[in-house]
Amino acid sequence: MEVGGVERSLLSLLENLDYNTYHVDLMLYRQQGEFLKLVPHNVNILTEIPAYTTFRKSIPTVIKERHYQIGFSRIRAKLHAQINGFKLKASEPGYYQSQLMWKYTLPMLPTIKEQYDVAISYLWPHYFVAEKVEAHHKIAWIHTDYSTVQVDKEMDYDMWATFDSIIAVSEACREAFLNVYKGLDVKVVENMISPMFVRKMATKEVENPMLNDTRFKIVTVARLSHAKGIDMAIKALKQIIDSGYKNLAWYVVGYGGDEQMLYRLIANNHLQDHFFLLGKKVNPYPFMKAADLYVQPSRYEGKAVTVTEAQILAKPVLITNYPTAASQLKHNVDGCICALGIDGLVTGIKQLIHHTSYRNRLAENTKQLDYSNKLEIKKLYQTFEQEVAGRS
Structure with a gap:
């Protein structure tokens, strides 16, 4: 339960479940991470299984702990993925490597003994629930834009076939998935968010260098990865500052x-006084609250929870036009969508800095909207009930 968007989404789901009706077990490969203490007390966290903890450890550590077969299988997966990634010029061969890791290690992993009415695999790759959990109804959750993910589709088709339901976090996410995996049935259940929780956490006192910064402040909350486009943000800021916007910090x-x-x-762009990596924060909301503008410079997303959280805090929001962007917000209503890439970020940010009234209008519009998605939990309950009805 490390700090991350999917982990926050899972917490919101767990917080919204009816524990008078459902008994919930949570299987974590490793019981660690800052969000672990936020799991509702009603949830039964299953005992760690040593073989599964290896997925959150380095290969040398795995071998040192005498999980020799798993360690060598991961080396095999890494080499195989690197070779294929080089041939295909894959920008992120890690997805394919994860597939291969599961393929090669599955025979060595134990099956969960308990049999469940419903088993949910909340994060890809879904091979654990597909192969190692016994359940009458299996659900797989989609959080990303699969049109951008480079994987072995045939291998995944076999995995998807073991699930009774597939759930996407947005309609655009669903469409992108079906363009890759044609013929599958996918429902939409959007991320559940508690505006009350976000606003409450935003008032907490944290060590925040932004509070003493009088410049125009941009904030991004994201994993430092190729998908999130932080490299594009750095290059965009360099162009903006060079064009005369000096009083600016990101x-x-x-x-x-x-x-x-x-x-x-x-460092190469001489932005040490303008672009700051603050690192992992359990509570990102005070930083969002201190922002003049929230920017999501991603290359692709499923549906970014952080964008919705910024809107809950009544921040003007700018996102790049990644394939699922239109499902994230309404352009010129509760946010702005710019062209994907460095030039798009430069143009969009300049526009929002320069036009204060436009920026304020976007922020004001967020106050009129409900971002809680309270009804989404009912869609999930309907899926559960269908399973029960099918067995009776």
Whole structure:
């Protein structure tokens, strides 16, 4: 339960379930992360299984702990993915590597003994629930834009076939998935968010360098990865400052594998006094609250929880035109969509800095909208009830 958008989404789902009706077990590969303490007390967290903890450890650590077969299977998956990624010029071979890791290690992993009425796999890859959990009804959740993910589709088709229901977090996410995996049935259940929780957490006192910064402040909350486009944000800020907008600072809350590359990019563009990586924060909301503008510079998304959270805090929002962007917000109503890429970010940010009335109108419009998605939980209950009806 590390800090992340999908993890926050899972917490919201768990907080909204009716525990008078449902008994819920939560299987985590490793019981760690800042969000672990936020799991509702009604949830029964299953005991860690050593073989599954290896997925959150380095290969040398796995071998040192004598999980030799799993360790060598992961090496095999990594080499196979690197070779294929080089041939296909894949921007993120990690997705394919995850597939192969599961393919090669599945025979060594134990099956969960309990049999369930419903089993939900909340994050891809879904091989654990597909192969190692016994349930009358299996549900797989989609959080990303699958038109951008480079995987072995035939391998995934076999996996998807084991699920009775597939759920996407937005209509655009659903359409993107079906363009890749034709013929499958996918429902939409949007992320459940508690505006009350977001607003309450935004008032908490945290160490926040933004509070003493009188410049125009941009904030992004995102994983430091290729998908989130932080590298494009750095290059865009360089162009904006070089064009005369000196009184500007961009703060990024988040962590990830691209951190050192991004630090180098900041230094190479001489932006150490303008672009700041704040690292992992359990509570990102005070940073959002302190922003003059929230920007999501992503290359692709399913539906970014962070964007909705910024809107809940009545912030003007700018997002890039990634394939599912239109399902994220209404352009010129409760946010702005700019062209995907560095030039689009430059144009969009300049427009919002320069036109204060436009920026204020976007912020005011968010106050008139309900971002709680209270009715979404009922869609999930209907799926549960269909399972019960099918067995009776």
